[in-house]
Amino acid sequence: MAIFENPNFDFLKWRWPAVGLSLFIIAAGAILMTIRGGPALGIDFSGGTILLVEFDVPVTEDAVRGAIRDSVDESVVQLAGEASDNTVMIRLPQGGTEEGTSLEDGATAVEAALRQSGIGEPTVLQRDLVGPVIGEELKQRGVSAFGFAMLGILIYIGFRFRFSFAAGAIIAVAHDILITLAMLTFFGYDLSLNVVAAMLTITGYSVNDSIVVFDRVRENLRKMRRESFDTLVNTSINQTLSRTIITSGTTAFAALALFVAGGEVLRGFAFTILVGVVSGTYSTIFIAAAAAIVISERRAARRSKHVSGGDRAASNPKRRAKKARARVRA
Numbered sequence: 052m053a054i055f056e057n058p059n060f061d062f063l064k065w066r067w068p069a070v071g072l073s074l075f076i077i078a079a080g081a082i083l084m085t086i087r088g089g090p091a092l093g094i095d096f097s098g099g100t101i102l103l104v105e106f107d108v109p110v111t112e113d114a115v116r117g118a119i120r121d122s123v124d125e126s127v128v129q130l131a132g133e134a135s136d137n138t139v140m141i142r143l144p145q146g147g148t149e150e151g152t153s154l155e156d157g158a159t160a161v162e163a164a165l166r167q168s169g170i171g172e173p174t175v176l177q178r179d180l181v182g183p184v185i186g187e188e189l190k191q192r193g194v195s196a197f198g199f200a201m202l203g204i205l206i207y208i209g210f211r212f213r214f215s216f217a218a219g220a221i222i223a224v225a226h227d228i229l230i231t232l233a234m235l236t237f238f239g240y241d242l243s244l245n246v247v248a249a250m251l252t253i254t255g256y257s258v259n260d261s262i263v264v265f266d267r268v269r270e271n272l273r274k275m276r277r278e279s280f281d282t283l284v285n286t287s288i289n290q291t292l293s294r295t296i297i298t299s300g301t302t303a304f305a306a307l308a309l310f311v312a313g314g315e316v317l318r319g320f321a322f323t324i325l326v327g328v329v330s331g332t333y334s335t336i337f338i339a340a341a342a343a344i345v346i347s348e349r350r351a352a353r354r355s356k357h358v359s360g361g362d363r364a365a366s367n368p369k370r371r372a373k374k375a376r377a378r379v380r381a
Contacts, residue, residue: 058289062336063281063344069337073226080233090232093243094181096190100143100158101179103131103316106171115139118168122160132314138176155180177316193247197228200251204258212265219343220261223334227257230330231323238322245320253327256302260295260335265343267291280347284340292336299332 084090094101104115115128119141127142143157158178165173181189201221209217228250232242240246267287275283306328310321 058292060289060292061285062288063285063340066337066341069333070341073230073334073338076233077226077229080229080236084232084236087236090236091239091241092190093241093246094142094179095244096187096193096242097144098181098187100181101177102141102143102158102161102175103177104139104141104162104165105174105176106137106139107174108171109135109137110139110170112139114168114170115141115165118170119161119164122164123157126161137171189244193244196247196251197254200254204254208258208262208265212262212269213347215343215346216261216265216268218346219339219341220258220265222342223261223331223339224254224257226334226338227253227327227330231326234326235319235323240319240322243319245317246323249320249323249327252324253331256328257331257334260298260331261339263291263294264288264335264340268343281344284344288336288340295332295335299328303328 112128112130116126119126119128123143129140131138131140141161143161158180162173162175201224204224205217205221207217208220231250231253235242235246264284264287267290268284271283271287271290275286278286303325306321306324309317310325313321
């Protein structure tokens with residue numbers, strides 16, 4: 052229970068190993084994403100058809116692929132949920148320019164092929180049809196939502212606290228999004244509207260967590276004026292640690308319950324929330340604080356250099372006389 056009663060951990064000691072670990076995960080995700088030809092977009096963005104089909108007998112992915120091979124040119128078949136559920140998800144890419152007709156015809160052909168295959172009696176639990184125009188519009192709106200969210204966060208924190216804190220929060224949010232994208236790539240989840248909604252949720256969660264620490268830093272700036280900025284930030288993280296762990300833990304348990312019992316439709320959303328909560332807590336302690344310290348130190352060094360340069364100029368008699376003559380002419 053030491054983490055709840057006057058914790059005194061040296062978190063900043065591990066900030067650079069933590070940054071290195073994050074960069075490794077992000078780089079690995081980017082490489083895997085490049086190998087696969089980009090992020091796996093769900094039909095919300097790429098357009099296409101998804102059928103969730105339940106059978107009355109156990110089936111395999113290969114059996115379903117063989118049953119629909121002659122009906123569609125291309126498809127992705129995978130088991131949905133547990134093997135005992137006898138449920139298969141069939142994804143058909145956008146096959147034509149006519150939004151409604153081509154999508155509906157593909158879904159109908161697959162359903163007919165499954166009924167004639169003899170591998171079991173199929174029941175269509177869910178059918179999602181998204182045309183290419185709608186998919187492109189949803190993609191643009193998703194990018195715009197992220198852009199406006201980042202801009203609003205930067206303006207608010209920069210006005211409410213200081214620029215270094217705002218930059219640290221934005222870097223932490225970018226870290227959380229990139230880590231989440233990497234984990235989605237590792238575990239084979241598509242980027243859908245549900246996942247985008249979860250990412251916007253963890254964006255707000257991460258910023259809120261960072262603001263709690265930054266607010267304590269601002270309070271301690273008045274109480275610990277003789278301490279270094281590193282010590283002040285580390286103390287603030289320890290003082291808010293119990294709040295951070297309790298909030299993150301309760302949110303993580305709720306997301307885990309949703310992941311386990313929420314069904315296939317909500318699994319991507321719950322997985323994104325779960326990864327984002329863990330990453331957001333991690334980035335608040337290590338990434339946001341480290342970024343704020345580095346930016347604050349660099350800005351202080353520039354101000355110190357500027358002031359020292361001004362003092363040297365003021366101490367030079369020739370420069371003082373030149374400035375005086377200029378004022379007289381003015």
